[in-house]
Amino acid sequence: MPEEGLIQYLLGTLDVLVVAYLIYRILLVMRGTRAAPMLGGLALVVLAYFISKTAGLVTLHWILGNFLSSIILVVIVIFQEEIRRGLTKMGIQPVFRPSSKPNYDRTSEDLVLVAERLSSSRTGALIVIQREVGLDEFVEEAVEIDALLNRKLLVSLFQKDSPLHDGAVIINDGRIKAAGCVLPITFNPDLDPNLGTRHRAALGISERSDALAIVVSEETGAIALARDGKLSRNLDGASLKQILEKLIDAKDSVEESVEEEAL
Incomplete structure (x- = not known):
């Protein structure tokens, strides 16, 4: 039983690390595209969705739920070029690279x-x-x-x-x-x-x-x-x-x- 608990703990940790890494890579890819500003707006919509559910705002919750259910297709259609370019970058960029300090002088x-x-x-x-x-x-x-x-x-x-x-x-x-x-x-x-x-x-x-x-x-x-x-x-x-x-x-x-x- 202790071994099973340890295995479950390790698998859960690995699951979190993989998801965190995928989110990190997606953010890196989107940072240089028109889709980057959309992340903030989408985060607000998701936040409003959960708040409306907690507060019992049925109509708002229903509208946001329907919107979020189709957002993936909307994103694919609008940003298909950025997605293609981003997937290409993920395939050619190294996993880890040293950070460089921007030159702001003059x-x-x-x-x-x-x-x-x-x-x-x-x-x-x-x-x-x-x-x-x-x-x-x-x-x-x-x-x-x-x-x-x-x-x-x-x-x-x-x-x-x-x-x-x-x-x-x-x-x-x-x-x-x-x-x-x-x-x-x-x-x-x-x-x-x-x-x-x-x-x-x-x-x-x-x-x-x-x-x-x-x-x-x-x-x-x-x-x-x-x-x-x-x-x-x-x-x-x-x-x-x-x-x-x-x-x-x-x-x-x-x-x-x-x-x-x-x-």
Whole structure:
């Protein structure tokens, strides 16, 4: 009998560890996709389901129960590309890998200097700064670079003799992740009809994610910034730096302080 109890205990522990590992791998896969923000909303729905059951809210419990019963099919249909890409990643990524500390140094200052230089030469550019929502689907379809943010390298990618100058560059954690990225274009009917493809692509990616997109006009050299589907135009270096420091550097400082407290 004691041996049977020990076996049951070991099997139960193994069961919990396997489930925890699967959840961990799923979170890693979803972290770089559009499906990541959905986890929070789904967790709230599940929580509301159990609360409604406990509180005796029959109608709400019935509605949420029917919704959750079909959520798997909904997720598969909406995120089929992300699921395919995620399963591929699970097959090629190592089980354990060392964690790396993101490079946050001078990100805003470097991006402002690059934008000003490209503006002065009227060199068209589209620079996307990834934030919480991953952009892996665009990185994988582009030319992966994965180099530390370097002003000279970033400027060279948008020169007309560069084969990648027509696409966007994606920046994440102080690194140039990819160049020549093809981004979705906004279909907002209220936009200025004179806006070019770069500006529409900047708005498109800002509608689909929380990314920031810096645009330099090839015709006028004007600098613009797209965020949350809105475009701030005719920015100077000081204005752009102020916005970036608020949205990027403040977030990075919080993350670094959390890491230090954890240590």
